[in-house]
Amino acid sequence: MIRELLVYLSYPFVRYAFIAGILIALCSSLLGVILVLKRYSYIGDGLSHVAFGAMSVALVLDLVKEKMFIILPVTIITAVLLLRHGQNTKINGDARIAMLSVGSLALGYLFMNVFKVSSNVSADVCTTLFGSTSILTLTKGEVWLCSILSLLVVVLFILMYNRIFAVTFDETFAQATGTRTDIYNLVLAIVIAVIIVLSMNLVGSLLISALVIFPAVTAMQLFKSFRNVTIASALISVVCACCGLLVAVFRGTPVGSTIVVADLVVFVIFYIIGIVRSR
């Protein structure tokens, strides 16, 4: 099996998939802990659909190779608007996310159908939504972009760990003690958007929430402190991404759903261990 894996790894597109897959899994798990604790679990879903809409526009404009330069700014702006407007609007948080999510999904699909850029619309939609092969079709430039953005996310997370911790658990208290919560929320919004866009390549836009939520919730079954949960979440996410990718490469299953199933299996195992331990 190792010999076979080495043969597969001699192909650039397989190497790119593993590099990008591991980095994306690591970043999404770091973000997942914050989002789950802040009760923003579903923002990933909404933003991924916005990214899908932006990707449709990029495809319609025939900017396949440059699509990241359209998707990334649109998603970042949406994330900032979603988090900044807070509660002071007529439409509350979850309704706003739901409207954006469904609206973008519908618009994206409509664009791809009305302005047909390829003869195989269903294939384009299928790949983007479920990530059946997106991670296996990355260009060298996309892998570099993914690596640089992932590194930035990890460095930001390490440097701002204490502030993020404070803003995540009690934003009002953090504000009262002089922490500029608005700035940290802005940084958080940008980081969320970046990770969502990157994750689209790995699991597709419909399965992004799984990549963000599963590792964090799984880690919470056995660990209690923020630090331990974050470390365990990162490990679980990377291991599941690797297992999912290996199964997909060897067995020919869709990459995105295989990774999510690996996450689901690990969650069930941790959940059972958690119940047994608490007795």
Add this chain to the structure above:
Amino acid sequence: MKKLILCLVILLMMAGCGKKEEPVAVDDGPKVTVTIDTTEPEKKPEEEKELIDISFMNGNMIYSEIYNMTVSPQEYNGKRIRVKGQFAIGEDPNGNRIFGCIVPDALGCCQQGLGFELSEARKYPEDYPSTGEEIIIEGDFTYTENEFMIMIVLKNAKMEDA
């Protein structure tokens, strides 16, 4: 401070990945005189071509690599491709019959295809498989590009049953 050091370590590790290996000085030992024949060897174009063999892979992987060929065809120029897929027949815009190899992905909703031109003369339909039958094609990568799509054709190709 600890965090700053940790970030610097990560950056250094990243930089380390791209570091070129320096030549290491070693003891030369006894000197040996080597005569290099500078006359060019007889060219065998077919043997010189790099072979990209994806025929042993599953449908999903083959699908992805053919997709990569359509996105960056210039990277495959001058290479020989060996691929497994389903035999298909189609027509080019001028109404000429073209033979192809179709590869569906894991979900079955997406397909990638490439055409091929056999090096040996074969009669149609006697010497060809039926549509949908699994075949392995090996041929020289070429492509044509028009307003709508990039068409890959494997020239000087050999066809085998999968």
